[in-house]
Amino acid sequence: EIVLTQSPGTLSLSPGERATLSCRASQNVYSRYLAWYQQKPGQAPRRLIYGASSRAAGIPDRFSGIGSGTDFTLTISRLEPEDFAVYYCQQYGSSPWTFGQGTKVEI
């Protein structure tokens, strides 16, 4: 099983600042099959990034993903008020699929 470790656990920032979230895998993620999701309180998660760097439909271009192998990063270039949420990475290249434990981006 691939274990995904996200850091930091909590990121305290202000609107307009840049957010950098890390996701490290215990083994190589096959074919860069790594996704990022955003979850707000009381809502289902929403996919932001798939294939490590492809933005999902309707996702603003301030969200970007990069990485391969075992190290992946989600960057939010300029935080908007609606971006304060919990972010999860997930690998779907190997069974069982696994999620990271989440990074909370707070004001």
Add this chain to the structure above:
Amino acid sequence: QIQLVESGGGLVKPGGSLRLSCAASGASDTFSDYYMTWVRQAPGKGLEWLSYITFSPTTITYADSVEGRFTISRDDAKNSLYLQMSSLRVEDTAIYYCATATFWGGLDFWGPGTLVTVSS
């Protein structure tokens, strides 16, 4: 795009059983073209992937935490996904989400979730 709605959650005693359903709708997407998956989230905790089922010919995979207790299935004629849960434990208490998936894109469309509470 496809819309998903889960149902069947509720309160159940430890050792009991419950069947969750996930109904899909959407004019432009074909349910049978998607992998389908279940994910849960315990109160105040992170996301836990549980199981996926591919399209025909079907392949099914489970997380170790539910293998042997939970059974995923789909009925493409009814645009529906199911999760039969048995031998439920207190630690199975969570919101259960169904989601569509592709082998290349992860989990793209999610339902709003249904709450399962396992308590005596």
